[in-house]
Amino acid sequence: MPINNAPPETLSVDRLTTPIGTALLVTDERGVLRAFNWTDYEPAMLAWIGRHYPKAKLVEGRAGPPVRGAFHAYFGGDARALENVPWQASGTEFQLKVWNALCAIPPGETLSYAGLARRIDRPSAVRAVGLANGANPVAVVVPCHRVIGTNGSLTGYGGGLPRKRWLLAHEGASFRDRLAA
CATH class of the missing domain: 1.10.10.10 (Winged helix-like DNA-binding domain superfamily/Winged helix DNA-binding domain)
Known part of the structure; x- marks a missing residue:
């Protein structure tokens, strides 16, 4: 569910171990998910972030409990756990x-x-x-x-x-x- 159109000033990259590889969760300062990918695609994801959020400062950091907790629940067996994760994507x-x-x-x-x-x-x-x-x-x-x-x-x-x-x-x-x- 998209939130608003304000560009983020800071994006935090969190690394989450899952049964199918390490995931990258990129959230903004409001805790909204802006990007998700796997570490084996990290260079492409970072390039995408640079194109879509060129002014955002990229830092290592932990995603907030609503996002991180939802991913833990999903990979732990709750297939509906991600339905309420706040997200915003840059696209046409x-x-x-x-x-x-x-x-x-x-x-x-x-x-x-x-x-x-x-x-x-x-x-x-x-x-x-x-x-x-x-x-x-x-x-x-x-x-x-x-x-x-x-x-x-x-x-x-x-x-x-x-x-x-x-x-x-x-x-x-x-x-x-x-x-x-």
Whole structure:
């Protein structure tokens, strides 16, 4: 749920150990999540932060209890724990529309890119929806991992297909897994 348009002055980077790698939680001075990624993608995330928040001071720091606690609860088994994490993402109007629509996909459910395009009343924009999905800077909270192929198969995920597979299984979602076949 986006908060407001004020650019942050300071961004804190927290590192959180999860069952699928160390996560990077980037929050602003109000405790709002501004970016999420995995340490193996840290250089790309830092470059993204530099482009979108060029005036923000980046510091190491701990995310506040509402954010950090929600991630602990999620990875501890509560698939709905991230639903109320405050987030704000820098993106185009179209991207924000896609990201907000992603938040309407409940844990344990999936949707195809075509289905997501229909949900935002842009049924012919399947490719653009895919690009917006892939540009999501607050992954997991904005659950881009819940988007799969029309045939139910796993498709690309910025954090890698093994993580997508784990996240969907963790949430109890059904999908076709080429590796399990």
